[in-house]
């Protein structure tokens with residue numbers, strides 16, 4: 001570990017009055033030096049409450065945009081500006097407007113993995129940690145348009161029994177984790193408990209013991225006495241899981257569960273972000289104001 005680099009980052013962070021936020025899928029060394037590492041809901045809450053002047057967001061673009069919308073007076077930086085989320089780009093605001101015109105009486109719930117423009121067209125936003133609670137809180141009998149993740153949407157539909165129209169988006173990383181991978185891991189580790197993210201495909205979810213957001217996985221293992229877990233999500237989560245339960249074994253269901261965009265952040269890029277105040281993320285104010293309503297509702301309905 002380059003301690004000089006770490007010292008420089010720490011000194012600049014103080015000078016800039018910056019806070020470093022990192023998602024649970026970020027490279028280990030980025031998670032380790034972050035002021036807060038967590039899931040999308042936890043990061044949104046941190047971004048909305050921070051007193052820092054600058055937020056350095058180590059994650060993907062929709063997360064940094066969410067921080068801009070929730071903290072409009074802060075400077076939000078992404079160390080790597082091309083780190084996007086393919087799922088978030090699977091529905092445009094225009095496509096959502098079209099869908100709404102086909103179902104004029106429905107309410108729109110968008111997964112936080114969406115663009116600011118799509119959030120601005122939505123009534124409610126949710127993360128995988130509170131999607132079920134958000135949908136349950138909506139008036140009974142109302143049809144719900146759920147975008148963009150069909151897999152999270154189907155999980156919510158099963159849990160709530162609500163009338164939902166699901167947009168056919170998906171996570172291009174989670175779909176690499178196959179049911180055969182989970183079956184094989186189970187065969188080799190018959191005592192293990194399988195934890196899967198709701199973004200996984202239905203055959204994988206059917207094999208899981210628990211369906212949890214990354215933050216919920218951390219809470220779950222902390223209080224569990226089980227010693228072996230098979231983890232069906234992006235492999236970055238294994239690092240914080242091990243920190244929470246050093247005595248337990250965490251077996252990735254598949255080593256193909258790697259989000260290339262999450263891995264674009266490096267310590268050098270983080271240093272450059274603090275040095276040059278780059279790359280600033282902005283959201284047009286009229287879009288931000290509309291998106292804020294759906295995000296505020298998300299943060300209000302805690303899991």
Ligand code: 13P
Pocket residue numbers: 024038039040041085113127128129171197199212213214215
């Ligand atoms: P959570 O950490 O909120 O479970 O989200 C997973 C994810 O895919 C973020 O892109």
Ligand code: SF4
Pocket residue numbers: 060084085086087088113171172173174199234259260261262
């Ligand atoms: Fe997007 Fe999937 Fe990567 Fe999450 S893991 S940022 S949903 S591509």
